[in-house]
Amino acid sequence: MVFDTLQAYQRSIALRAGIDLDLFTAIAEGNHSLSAIAKRIKASEKGTRVLCDYLTMTGFLLKQSGQYSLTPDSAAFRNRQSPAYMGTMANFLMSPTIAGMFEDITGVIRHGGALPSEDGVLEPDHAIWVEFARSMAPLMQVPAREIATVFAGSKPIRVLDISAGHGLYGISFAKQNPNATIVGVDWASVLEVAKANAANAGVADRYSTIPGSAFDVDFGSGYDIILIPNFLHHFDAATNEKLLRKVHAALVPSGIVITPEFIPNEDRISPPRDAMFSMQMLSTPAGDAYTYSELESMFRNAGFASNELRELPPFPQRLVVSQK
C-alpha cells in the first residue's frame, strides 16, 4: 500500500495527460484501436498504449480484446463534445499554483499553515481565481441550479454573491427567478468571467458587479439573500466573523445567508472529500475545512439568529443556511 500511495501522484498526472491530449474525445469519436487513437491524438503508439492501459487500470477506460472504450463517466464528463464536459477542472486542480502549495508541505505542517507570501493565492487579483472561474464552472452548474431551485422563489429579491468566481451561484438565482437581481463581488478580472456567463445565460440586465476585496468594498444593503460559496475556508475564524458581521448588516431583516462549503463531520475524517479538503487549506496561511459547529459559532458570533446544515446530494458539498 505504501508503494501504491507513494506513486499515487502518477494517477493525477496520467488523467491530466489524457485530458490534455483529448484522448477521451478521440475515443468518443469512434477510435478504439491503438493505432487509430494514436493517430487522432497525434501521439506515438507506445505512449498511447501506456496511457490507455494506465487509464484503464485507474477506472477511466475499458479495454477488451485490445480495443479501448469509454466508461459511462468518461463519456459524460471527459469527452470535450459532451455538454457536461468537466476536463477543464484539471487546469485549476493541478495548476502549478495549487499543486505548488504542496512543495513544502512538511514545513507547512510544522508551521500550521503557509507563511503569507507575495504570490500567495489570497493576494489581490491573483490570476488563479480567473483560472478557477473558467475551469471549475462545469462542476458547479448542477449544485448552483439545485440551490436556486430551493431558495430563489418568485418574488422580487436582491441577491449578493460574495466571491462570485464564475458567477454560477448568483446566475442560477436569476435564471430561476425572473424577479431576482444579482450583485457579484470578486476581483475585477474574475468578474469579467462572471459577466460573460451572465450574458450567456441571458440575465446580464439583472447582473451587476462590485469589483474588489469582499473585506474592503461597500456591499450596499437591503439584500434578501447573500451567497458565500467556498470562501470562508480560506481564512481564520476571526477574519470570517468580521466578514459575517458586514454580511449581517447588508441583509434585510428576513434575509438569509447560504454558504456552500466543504464541511467535514465533527470526527474530521468523514465524509472523505470534505474532510480531505483540510489538507488543501492547510497550504493557505490560516484556512481550514471547518466543521458545522465551527461555522455555526462564527455565524452566531456575527449576530445570526439561527443556522442549519443542509445536504446537497449527490453533490459532495453541503450548505449552511443562516437566518439574520
Next chain:
Amino acid sequence: MVFDTLQAYQRSIALRAGIDLDLFTAIAEGNHSLSAIAKRIKASEKGTRVLCDYLTMTGFLLKQSGQYSLTPDSAAFRNRQSPAYMGTMANFLMSPTIAGMFEDITGVIRHGGALPSEDGVLEPDHAIWVEFARSMAPLMQVPAREIATVFAGSKPIRVLDISAGHGLYGISFAKQNPNATIVGVDWASVLEVAKANAANAGVADRYSTIPGSAFDVDFGSGYDIILIPNFLHHFDAATNEKLLRKVHAALVPSGIVITPEFIPNEDRISPPRDAMFSMQMLSTPAGDAYTYSELESMFRNAGFASNELRELPPFPQRLVVSQK
C-alpha cells in the same frame, strides 16, 4: 472520481510528509493525543491534526475518540524502530529525479519515451542509483531471500549480480549458501552501498565487484547463476538482447539467469502494480514493463534454450528463469 484522481498526488505527498516527520515512530512510542504527537514531531497542532486525519482517511492511521493509533502495516513498516522499516522508499520513489520524469509526461506520451538527456537516469554514475541502493533495500530483503532459498543450493557456485544496486539479491545467495561467491556489477558509487551491505551480512570475503556499465565491462566467465534484477526494463529489446548474449557467454553450460522484474500479463492491464510500471518506464528513452512473451523472445534471440515465468508471492514482482 475525476476530482479524487486529480488530487491523488496529495496522497503521495501526505504520506511522504508523515514519514519525513517521523509521525509513525512518534505514535509507536505511545503518543496518541494530538498535543502529544505534535510535541514529539515538533509541529503545530493544527498541521499535525490535518496530517493525522488525512493519513487516517488514506488508511495509514486509526482514529478513535480523537486519539490516533497505527494500523498493523504502519506499525511494521513505517515506525523507524521496526526492523522492517520501509520509510526510506519515499526517498527514491518520490525523489525529484523520479517524480521529475513526469514533468512533461504529455510530451513523453506524444514522443513514446523521454528524449535522452544529459542528466537522464541512464547516464553514467547518476546519483539516483545510490539513492535507490540506500532507499529500496528494505523492500527487497524478503524477495531476495526467497529467491536464494529456491536457487542457491549448497554446492560451490559463482554468482554474477548485474545492476547489483543495494546488492541484496547476490548477498542473499552468499548468506544462503556458504560455498557461493558473488560478483556485483554496478556504478562504483553504487557498489560502495552493496559492499557495505555485504560486510553487514558477514559475507564481504565472498563478495567482489566490477565497477562500470554492464554493457561495457568484462564480466569474466564461468558463472553458475547470473541475476539481472530490475534492469532490463530501462532499455529497448535490441539493447537487452545484446546484453543477454554477453550474459549467455559468461555462464557455464548448465548455468541459469534469474530476472526479477515487473511483468504485466499479456493484457497489459494486470496485475496492476506490474502493468502500471509501464508508465514509470515510459519516462525513460526506450524502457518498458515487458510482458513475459516479450522477455521470452529477448532471451530466446540471445541464445537461451528455455525460459520459465515464476511467481514470487506475496511479493508483487515475478521472475523469468532462463536456462543456457
